[in-house]
Amino acid sequence: MSRQSNRTTDSKKMNAELFTLTYGALVTQLCKDYENDEEVNKQLDKMGYNIGVRLIEDFLARSSVGRCQDFRETADVIAKVAFKMYLGITPSVTNWSPAGDEFSLILESNPLVDFVELPDNHSSLVYSNLLCGVLRGALEMVQMAVDVKFAQDTLRGDNITEIRMKFIKRIEENLPAGDE
């Protein structure tokens, strides 16, 4: 059993460049496979979603984070614990909407784009759109429906990279049908 417990306690360090380059190869291939950028964005989001629904279990097993009481706590956990654990960065949380149901993650550096320069003919490609899918999928598994999108991206000439998160609703848990 000792081998297994080691596996979860020390997070395995991986060369970030390998990850970045693999992601780059994935996006490149998708751009070849699909004619338009919108479709590539959609595929990236979908892949991210599928990663997110599994990643959340790994995250919960590794960190001792319990259920969040409100969206602010969720924002903190995402920025300070999750991003740190998986990407080695700590985005800042800003631009809260007055209702407290929307916020922005500002990424000073985005490890996915370390070696990227977007060619002019891909102006509507959201290069790191996988992250949106991951966030959406992971939060859905903890009963939060959330809308995630890139509001600004340094790759497309903005000064900062900003991911906008909007809380839609709590997903209620139901007793399975035919089980009264």
Added chain:
Amino acid sequence: MTVHNLYIFDRNGSCLHYGEWNRKKQAGISKEEEFKLMYGMLFSIRSFCSKMSPLDMKDGFLTFQTSKYKLHYYETPTGIKIIMNTDLGVPNAKDILHQIYSTLYVEYIVKNPLCVLGEQLTSDLFTTRLDLYIRALPFFSPRAA
């Protein structure tokens, strides 16, 4: 002391895994029905506890015991529920259930892309590891009491 059996449910109430070690008395109904009955009871206990609690709860429902056995309950924020029945002498098993989740379920099921989440688990690796883990628990052996 001993471990009787263990259930793993997902957030939708389907039984992902059932393991049995020292169970002398069977329910006398089909396993399918038993799982539904079990889940229904847990679901009710959860809402009962949260409504009846005079204080804000952190962990919610953890365990109950009868004259003969003790049921330990652990739930992750994603709604995975692990239930283990033991005899009365076993102390709080929360850490053990968390271990089962983090070192077995996550490692061998979630990280195995061939395992479809939300369906009954068919991974032999997981089943064998879980069996080994349970058998290695200090309170597993019926004679240790």
